[in-house]
Amino acid sequence: MYNIKAVANMLDMPTVTIRAWEKRYEAVIPERTESGHRVYTSEHVEDLRWIKRQVDQGVKISQAVELLKQKKAQGESVKESVTTEGQFDAQIQELYDAVIDAQPERIHQLLDFYFSQFHHNEVFFNILAPTMHLVGDEWENNNLSVAHEHMISGIVHQRFQRFFRLFPVNERLPKVLALCPQNEEHQLGLQLFTLFLRENGYHVTYLGAKTPYEGVEDLIEAQGIQIVCFSVTREETHLEAVEFITTLNEINPELEFLIGGSGTEYGEKSKTAIYLSNNPSNWKKWSEDWK
Numbered sequence: 001m002y003n004i005k006a007v008a009n010m011l012d013m014p015t016v017t018i019r020a021w022e023k024r025y026e027a028v029i030p031e032r033t034e035s036g037h038r039v040y041t042s043e044h045v046e047d048l049r050w051i052k053r054q055v056d057q058g059v060k061i062s063q064a065v066e067l068l069k070q071k072k073a074q075g076e077s078v079k080e081s082v083t084t085e086g087q088f089d090a091q092i093q094e095l096y097d098a099v100i101d102a103q104p105e106r107i108h109q110l111l112d113f114y115f116s117q118f119h120h121n122e123v124f125f126n127i128l129a130p131t132m133h134l135v136g137d138e139w140e141n142n143n144l145s146v147a148h149e150h151m152i153s154g155i156v157h158q159r160f161q162r163f164f165r166l167f168p169v170n171e172r173l174p175k176v177l178a179l180c181p182q183n184e185e186h187q188l189g190l191q192l193f194t195l196f197l198r199e200n201g202y203h204v205t206y207l208g209a210k211t212p213y214e215g216v217e218d219l220i221e222a223q224g225i226q227i228v229c230f231s232v233t234r235e236e237t238h239l240e241a242v243e244f245i246t247t248l249n250e251i252n253p254e255l256e257f258l259i260g261g262s263g264t265e266y267g268e269k270s271k272t273a274i275y276l277s278n279n280p281s282n283w284k285k286w287s288e289d290w291k
Helices: 004-011 015-025 042-056 061-073 089-100 104-117 120-140 146-164 188-199 216-223 235-251 280-290
Strands: 175-179 204-208 225-231 256-260
Touching: 004 015, 004 042, 004 104, 004 146, 015 042, 015 061, 042 061, 042 104, 089 104, 089 120, 089 146, 104 120, 104 146, 120 146, 120 188, 146 188, 175 188, 175 216, 188 204, 188 225, 188 256, 188 280, 204 216, 216 225, 216 235, 225 235, 235 256
Parallel strands: 175 204, 175 225, 225 256
Antiparallel strands: none
């Protein structure tokens, strides 16, 4: 369930517009909390996104709502179909071009448009992640400067933080600490996994890239952390995480540890941690097993 502010941020549209569409056209009928506040389901969000897409294409709001109701009556779904290979190539290319040209305002404009047109997971996983990998490859090949890489990384982190705060927390779920080893600079994988956790109700304390280990034990105790997750992209940082996990496990044997990232393919694995692939379906299975 999402409040109206969260929905407005997800769809990049004013709350007053959402309320107007509800009142004048019954675009969606949100549920109400005991205190009378609007709350929206995922289906409501998809319906509003579909209506917004029609309006952006020139369809009158009244006609768009009527079309939506007809689809619903016929049992048709308005949710975007499963992504096929190459579906977002155009978006990746135009976003990458904006990075090459060092145009942060253009990047923000493109992202505003993408988030209004597609589910946020599609934008993060199918547009931003491939673009970031492309930027990283070009940087390693000396075709892009570190300034370009830092620019897009900073923008992605801003967007991540915006969505990170949107989702309600289920207090019955374990608290999670998310970090990269102190020599790990890349945090995209950790951001994506953390976004998955937050969307599924987990309380997450996010420390991010290059986390110093000093004080982490105290933070775990103070926050009541039950799960600690690491993201690594190199053998060096994988081994670093394994060593730190051994230390934390000796201090608190009740902790559960998760490791993910391309670096897990190299070096000796931890006998204590659970290794997760980059596939969200694998993350979902782990979460369901935990619950």
